[in-house]
Amino acid sequence: xxxxxxxxxxxxxxxxxxxxxxxxxxxxxxxxxxxxxxxxxxxxxxxxxxxxxxxxxxxxxxxxxxxxxxxxxxxxxxxxxxxxxxxxxxxxxxxxxxxxxxxxxxxxxxxxxxxxxxxxxxxxxxxxxx
Numbered sequence: 253x254x255x256x257x258x259x260x261x262x263x264x265x266x267x268x269x270x271x272x273x274x275x276x277x278x279x280x281x282x283x284x285x286x287x288x289x290x291x292x293x294x295x296x297x298x299x300x301x302x303x304x305x306x307x308x309x310x311x312x313x314x315x316x317x318x319x320x321x322x323x324x325x326x327x328x329x330x331x332x333x334x335x336x337x338x339x340x341x342x343x344x345x346x347x348x349x350x351x352x353x354x355x356x357x358x359x360x361x362x363x364x365x366x367x368x369x370x371x372x373x374x375x376x377x378x379x380x381x382x
Contacts, residue, residue, distance in 0.1 A: 262341035263311050270322035272369075273313035276340050278348055280307040280379055307375035309340060309350065315359055315367035326371055330354040335376060349380045 263270045283303030316323050329336050336354070341347040352373035360368045 260341070260343035262339075262347075264339040264341065264347075265322055265325050265336055266338075268321035268325075270311070270326070271319035272316045272323070273311050275313065276309060276311035278307065278309045278340055278379070280305065282306075307350070307379050308355075308373065309338075309352065309375060310370065310372050311340075312368065312370040315361075315369040323369065326354050327357060330357055336373075338373070345382075347382055349382060350375045351377050 258275075261276065263273045263276050282305045284300040285303050286298055287301050288298045317327065318324070325336070328334065333353075336352050338350050338352050339347045340350065350373075352375050354371065355374050356370070356372035358370040358372075360370075
C-alpha cells in the first residue's frame with residue numbers, strides 16, 4: 253500500500269461528508285481470555301484464547317451545527333439513540349465502513365479561538381475495509 257497523506261481523509265454519514273472535520277481515529281481491539289493451567293511447564297508463560305472483537309472511533313474539527321446531514325445528524329443520533337452508517341476515508345476510494353452509535357459530544361468554545369468539537373462513537377458490528 254502506498255503511503256497516504258491525511259489531507260485526503262474524510263468522515264461521512266451515509267453519502268454526506270461531515271463538515272469541518274479534520275482528524276479521525278479508529279480503534280479496533282480483541283478481548284483475550286487466559287487459559288494457563290497449573291504446572292504448565294518449566295517456564296511460566298501464560299496462554300490465551302481470542303475473544304470478541306470490538307471497535308470505536310473518534311473524530312474532531314470545528315463545530316458546525318448548520319451541517320444538517322453531518323454534525324447535526326450526529327447530534328440527533330446521540331439524543332435519539334439512532335445508529336448511523338458511516339465511512340472513515342483514507343483517500344477518495346479507500347475507507348472503513350462502520351455502523352455507529354454516537355456516545356459522546358464534546359464542544360469547546362474558547363474566547364480567543366474557533367469553536368471545536370470532538371465526537372466519539374461505538375461501532376456496532378464488523379468494521380469493513382474497502
